[in-house]
Amino acid sequence: MRIIAGKHRGRALASVGKGDAAAHLRPTSDRVRESLFNVLAGGYGDPVTGARVLDIFAGTGALGLEALSRGATTVSFIEDGRKALGILRENIALCRAEGETRIFKTDARRPCENPGAPHDLVFLDPPYGKGLGEAALAAALAGGWIAEGALIVWEESAGIIPPEGVQLIEERKYGDTVIRFLERPS
Template identity: 35%
Template sequence: MRVVAGIFGGRPLKTLDGKTTRPTSDKVKGAIFSMLGQFFEGGRVLDLYAGSGSLSIEAVSRGADAAVLVERDRKAQQIIIENIEMTKETERFSLMKMSSERALSLVDMAFDLVFLDPPYAEEQVVKDITFLEEKSLITSSATIVCETDKNVMLPETIGSFSCAKEKVYGISRITIYERNEVSR
């Protein structure tokens, strides 16, 4: 696994062995960023189930200002720390070593890009997006990227967000939500 593009492009990323996380393949990661637009002009990223930290590191590599990564698995936390250190720009990343629920109750900033890849996808994605919106933890122009098993069908709308794009890559389904135009 590696950083696909941007200022950290080509650098190797460590990943966790075992079944506690499902690392996003370079192919799927490249596809996600093709769907989002290749590069960003600033903004804050929230990676709520960070795993190896690959997606948020990729976003910062491509122009996001900073990222908050949330991970409760201790082995995954160590991999994230090593991957963040590889960037040589550790100040742009913040790792919250706790559950997603606890992290959401503690964060006090709004995010422009949110990555959701929870273990129990369908119910958790709806719950997370609803909470993020209710607590004003997402900007008015935020994009939410959900990665689930290909068999998981997320709702067309969640709160003021609608499915903007959806694509299946191998065993993964990528669903991208954007705020409805009337809500902006």
Template identity: 45%
Template sequence: MTKARGSSAGGSLRIVAGSLRGSRLAVPDRPGLRPTPDRVRETLFNWLAPVITGARCLDLYAGTGALGIEALSRGAGECVFVERDRELCRLLQDNLARLKVSTARVITDDAFAFLGAPAATPFDLVFLDPPFDAGLWNEAALRLERGGWLSDAAWIYVEATPQAGFAAPPAWSLHREGRAGLVHYALYRRSPADPLS
């Protein structure tokens, strides 16, 4: 996803495991673009291994689409990629076509505008990795929760800086977390609200 910390040198990144293992995704040389590192993706998907098969995924701030494509490579049923940058969307569509991935949809839109539309089918797994300088984590999490975008037992991956002050909605419980350099990453599990409360 696009971040404001540093810049990518461009080039490519690799899919770590699954049916697309070793495939390369083009990464443009653009200020602020910092895809999730291989090591972090490997850790995350090891955590998700028991639940990834058949999951319906949302890569909300897609950037290169590395998280969503990694999910599809490891058996996710489908993935919707949302990215407002048109150039990144074109590159993502090109990568998906080259990899012959047919269970994906790329939407060129602002994340909040996307979340403002009526939710159709809820997602089982959401990647929440917005630009580091925009402070979008808490509002995006609330919109996901309140808008009906999450299945009753959805998993939500959040990537942020330790200083971001992310506050998960009450229905989310922390499952696992880690740190890589200046990045804090965490996996949450959503619990359905108590019908008696």
């Protein structure tokens, strides 16, 4: 895994090999991440530059760190897995991004109230096929984590049911991975 573009372009991130099923680590591949950011830049008017990013079920942090490399202002990571937190901290250190990131060690389905400004770009990458994304997104909305007008990027293999207050804009399929773009209307 590596950062694809921006100020940290080419920087290698901590390896998890093929992923860690026991820790539910399934990093978004470089190819899918590159395609995702190309879609964001081309079809959504560059929602990354200057954004406050929220990475829910952050895992290794690759999505949030890619956004930071491409011009996001800050990234908040929500993750509670012990192994994932260790890799996430290592990756933040590799990118020397401690000053622009915050880690919230909490269950994504029950985060605390957001202690800061709401986020305009959200990455949601729950363990596949467990229905955790719906609960996490609803909790993030209720806790003030997501700004009005925010763009939400949801990676999931199964079908989803967006919670009230969020609408599906489009979806793209990459092998077993489906990336859905949603919006919280203003």
